[in-house]
Amino acid sequence: MLTITLLFAVTPILSSAIPVEQVSHGDATLTYGTKVALSKRTSITAGGDSVANVSAILNHRTSRIAKVHKGFSAYERNTGRAHPLAGGSNVAKRSNGAVTLDDDHNDMWQGAITIGMPPQRFTVDFDTGSSDLFVANIWCHENCDGHNVYHAEHSNTSKALFKPFRLSYGDGSFVAGLQYTETVSISNITVENQTMGSASLYSEGFGPNAFPADGLMGMGFQSISEYKATPVFQNLVSQNKTDDAVFAFKLTKDGSELHIGGLNNASYKGNLTYVNVTEQGFWQVNMDSVTVNGNQTVGNTSVIIDTGTTLIIGNSPAVKSIYAAIPGSKETSGGMYTFPCDAVPDVSLTFGGKTFNISRDVFNMGKSSDSSTECLGGIVGADEQDYWIVGDIFLRNVYSAFDVGKGRVGFADLA
Known part of the structure; x- marks a missing residue:
């Protein structure tokens, strides 16, 4: 297998039902x-x-x-x-x-x-x-x-x-x-x-x-x-x-x-949990829920999985409900919210019945200003949409597989 290190026919898509498939490749794969x-x-x-x-x-x-x-x-x-x-x-x-x-x-x-x-x-x-x-x-x-x-x-x-x-x-x-x-x-x-x-x-x-x-x-x-x-x-x-x-x-x-053209099973552990693409175009799937500090704040919604986006961008009412569950959070401008830097919340997204945690270091985008004790959260709101765009704030925490042949996206915990 050749590694290059740098500086830092499409098949029909299945119906919108989201069956869960967990795939374990095992030591022999x-x-x-x-x-x-x-x-x-x-x-x-x-x-x-x-x-x-x-x-x-x-x-x-x-x-x-x-x-x-x-x-x-x-x-x-x-x-x-x-x-x-x-x-x-x-x-x-x-x-x-x-x-x-x-x-x-x-x-x-x-x-x-x-x-x-x-x-x-x-x-x-x-x-x-x-x-x-x-x-x-x-x-x-x-x-x-x-x-x-x-x-x-x-x-x-x-x-x-x-x-x-x-x-x-x-x-x-x-x-x-x-x-x-x-x-x-x-x-x-x-x-x-x-x-x-x-x-x-x-x-x-x-x-x-x-x-x-x-x-x-x-x-x-x-x-x-x-x-x-x-x-x-x-x-x-x-x-x-x-x-x-x-x-x-x-x-x-x-x-x-x-x-x-495949998977690197040395990069993840456990099983891949797959969810079906619901509309051919973007890598669009259904997200089960968003949980904050152990409490569900957002239910089932359509999301676009996008490696070209840093943030998680959700519709404004849902994002507001997320930060309402974070003590001390405040809305700023442009759909952004802050929270106390000394109390970074535990946030997770669930796909196909499997919950994946966002690390606190990733969710915390940094202080809102040099002298502030408030930090910016990695989920931001947008009035222009009912769907979500899920980018690096989530993807940096998981191994993500994009299956063109079967029309599905899979996630697994990082090894």
């Missing part, structure tokens, strides 16, 4: 698939006695909600019907190997891929909340300094589709350029004729200071693709390049990884 290593740089969250970057948290909340709304729009264009969650919104062979990921600003988990033949190396944000691949090209000059750029003229497998693209986000950031098909490799697994975006324009939000990765690789479903194209992982599956139609994340401070 070997790790399979390709591992991409991840690591962390700076963070919009601070934790402990440090001061949280409040403005960055607010901007992140806005941009992630906007990203989901963009996915809703793509879904409607691609399927001819509104996404069910949009109603409440206002806006060449099987391989074994490994790749390592970086978490930049605690909201981007990036790792290495290559594009073209001969291969050109890029870092990309692996994002389960979108479905398209793009990198900057040689004509991109504004906000592209510091990014590796794609040379179509140097690749023997490059084919221009003569189709423009523009990926826009509600926070004003965007990328634009032309679509190509190319050879794309993740570690030692290669997919041919992959649709990708060659961007000649990056807005300021994709400049190297705000977006250290060279590009982005979406890992959602085709129905939210702006290109109306099959995403990279689904193409790997359809071209019979993976051991299994599964990818999985371990998002921790040390040893973070994305596993392509």
